Amino acid sequence: MSVTTLSTGTDYEVLANKFRPIFEKIAKGTLDREQKRxxxxxxxxxxxxxxxxxxxxPKTYGGDGASLPQLFQLLIELAxxxxxxxxxxxxxxxxxxxxxxAPxxxxxxxxxxxxxxxDIVGNAWTEVGTVKIGDVITKVSQKDGKTVVNGNKFYTTGSIFADWIDVYAQRAHDKSDVIAAVKTHQAGVTVSDDWDGFGQRTTGSGTAVFQDAEVEAEDVIDFNQRFKYQTSFYQLVLLAVQSGIAKAVERDVSQQVRERHRVYSTGNADQVKDDAQILQVIGQISAQAFTVETITLRAAESxxxxxxxxxxxxxxxxxxxNIAAEIDSAKAQVVAxxxxxxxxxxxxxxxxxxAAKATTSLDRHWRNARTVSSHNPLIYKARIVGDWVVNDKEPPYVWQIGSGNPEKAKQQEKAKVAA
Incomplete structure (x- = not known):
């Protein structure tokens, strides 16, 4: 593939300036959307x-040809x-x-x-219910000469806004794992906004139901053909979200301090904005936001x-x-x-x-950050990094969630007792 068809980067300021007026308009309505969900x-x-x-x-196809660090810098601004x-x-x-x-x-x-x-693509990967790890109930099969998808998914973030949904499924005839790009706007697809988390409340996450949803045969690909650094990529998006939250905290607390007139008798100045201890807090927050952005973009380079x-x-x-991309994104997550x-x-x-008043909703920053950081347990990320550093154990590129195997656990416990 020639260099002209690769996305190696562009002038970031020109790219960002195209979207900054939209980001500003989005920011003006964020608090209202949060409070009204x-x-x-x-x-x-x-x-x-x-x-x-x-x-x-790539630019040759009409896009901007942004590099990954540039994409994630944009996502930080949006976040x-x-x-x-x-x-x-x-x-x-x-x-x-x-x-x-792809070729x-x-x-x-x-x-x-x-x-x-x-066109925007959503996702539908996580199975609903007590599904064992590794099991995929959503199936791709043939019906009346057409390729169809059947199944239920949860955590289908963004799909309610999307034109297409990236569905993780299995072929019914051989149980091979696949990705199916399904058109959202058809009778066989229902997407619900039933995510009830205390943070990131307007991501459009929830349940997607597929009932004989039609999909073009060419839009069903083997999962093992997916790009190898995909897990790192997904985590980098969450890192960009975290970085944006930190920058929003810095923005909001600075504005509040700048405009605040009431002071405590135990304080250090007649104006809050001149109080040395308050400025120290602001400085620490600013340093934290800077650090999170820096390590996010460093991981994006990998x-x-x-x-x-x-x-x-x-x-x-x-x-x-691929190993470096995975390890670097994991290290960044643990710290960020x-x-x-x-x-x-x-x-x-x-x-x-x-500041605790519901009208300001400053608590949303912690709620959002806590929700994002809970997506992938940090203790496992740290362990994977440690295993690589100490034992050169290659990190997993894809991981799943589901019900455990009680029988397997019992057998392991018996083996420990016997030993």
Missing amino acids: QLPVEPIKWLKEAGFGAVRV TADSNLPQALRGHFAFVEDKLN QSASRDKWFERFVAG AQRAYLARFSRNDEEEKAA SELVLRASTDLFNALGAS
Whole structure:
């Protein structure tokens, strides 16, 4: 693949300035959407119309050709305006990334055209109910000469806004794992906004039901063909969300301190903005936000190297780049999550009790950060990094969640007793 068809980067300020007026408009309505739990349907529309979903598409196909660090820098800016939006678009950008890694074909070119035209892709990967780890109930099969998808999914973040849904399923006839790109707007697809979390409340997550939903045969691909650094990519989106939350904390607490007139008799100045201890809190928050953004973009550089290594025709180089992308994103998550949670708590040390008022919803920053950092247990991320550093154990590139195996646990316990 030639350099001209790869997304190696563009002028970031030119790219960002195209979207910054939209980010500003989005930010103005964030508090209202949070308090009313109103889905960001209009903001998603603004981004689609502006071509935000095509920033990674190569320039030769009509996109912006942004590098991965540039994409995640943009997502940080968007998350600063509203942390729900980058997460709502997480599945879309992962699907775009998969097409960027795919061999050149008429199908891939068609998808690039769709992205440039504004089409957005959601996701539906997690099975509903007491499904054992590794089991996939959602099936792709043949019916009346058509390829159809049947199953229920949860955590279908962003799908309620999407034109397509990236569905993780199995072929009914041989149980092979696949990805199916299903059109959202058809009779066989129902998407509900029934996510009831205390944070990231307007990501458009919830349940998707597929009942003989039709899919083109060319849009069903073997899962093992997916791009190798996909887990790292998904985590980088969450890191960008965390970074945006930290920057929003810095923005909001600074404004509150600047405008606050009431002081405590135990304070250090006649104006809050001149109180040395308050300024220390602000400085710490600013440093935390800076650090989270820096390590996020550093991890994104590793992902960009993995993307380029995909076309190096050097298997060892590609494997090393994929490992680095996975390990670096994990290390960044372990540190970033702690810093953002601390910043979103410390902001209250710089303000009075009035900061706890529901009308300001400053607690949303902690709730959002806590929700994002709970997606993938940090203790497991730290362990995986430690296992790599100490034992050179290659990290897992794909992981799942589901019910455990009680019988297996009993057998393991008996083996311990016998030993």
